[in-house]
Amino acid sequence: MSSVITRERHAVESCNGGKGTVVTASAGYRAEQGSDYQPGISAETVGSKAIWLGIITLPAGRRTKAHVHEHHETALYMMSGDELELWTGDQLQHCETVHPGDYIYIPAGVLHVAVNRGAIPSIFMGARNEATAQESVVLRPEMDAHVP
Numbered sequence: 001m002s003s004v005i006t007r008e009r010h011a012v013e014s015c016n017g018g019k020g021t022v023v024t025a026s027a028g029y030r031a032e033q034g035s036d037y038q039p040g041i042s043a044e045t046v047g048s049k050a051i052w053l054g055i056i057t058l059p060a061g062r063r064t065k066a067h068v069h070e071h072h073e074t075a076l077y078m079m080s081g082d083e084l085e086l087w088t089g090d091q092l093q094h095c096e097t098v099h100p101g102d103y104i105y106i107p108a109g110v111l112h113v114a115v116n117r118g119a120i121p122s123i124f125m126g127a128r129n130e131a132t133a134q135e136s137v138v139l140r141p142e143m144d145a146h147v148p
Helices: 141-146
Strands: 009-013 019-023 036-041 052-058 067-069 074-080 084-088 094-098 103-106 112-115 122-128 137-139
Touching (some): 067 112
Antiparallel strands (some): 067 137, 084 094, 084 112
16 A cells, blocks of 8 residues: 555534645555555644544454554553454563453553454554554564464
8 A cells, every 4th residue: 555645624613713634535644554545634634733533444354563653642442343452561561352342541651562363453543642643663573482
């Protein structure tokens, strides 16, 4: 997928006379850590300065690479899929199971890996306090083998 994001923008009037932006369908991209991103609100789509909001998909049978987000917190809501494993901790020693309807919070600097062992994609609505498409991700390949 291309890292170039193309969007159509529509200005809408708010109740107070200011302007908001409605963002329509977009081209997505595969992030460095291995999940698929479809941004809705970002620096690239609307000129956001501090927030990213969009859909994140981890295909069936896939996992992310071990990584940290140096500069931002991440909040996710699992919309659909089978259960997902979220491995966290300095040695990826903590594993929690995530189901549709669950929320996830990942603080900045926390090492993590997501594993979708299910038969269908895991789909999330996600937000973070870094507006760019290519976030402050730092891969930790030496930790990938810690997750079975």
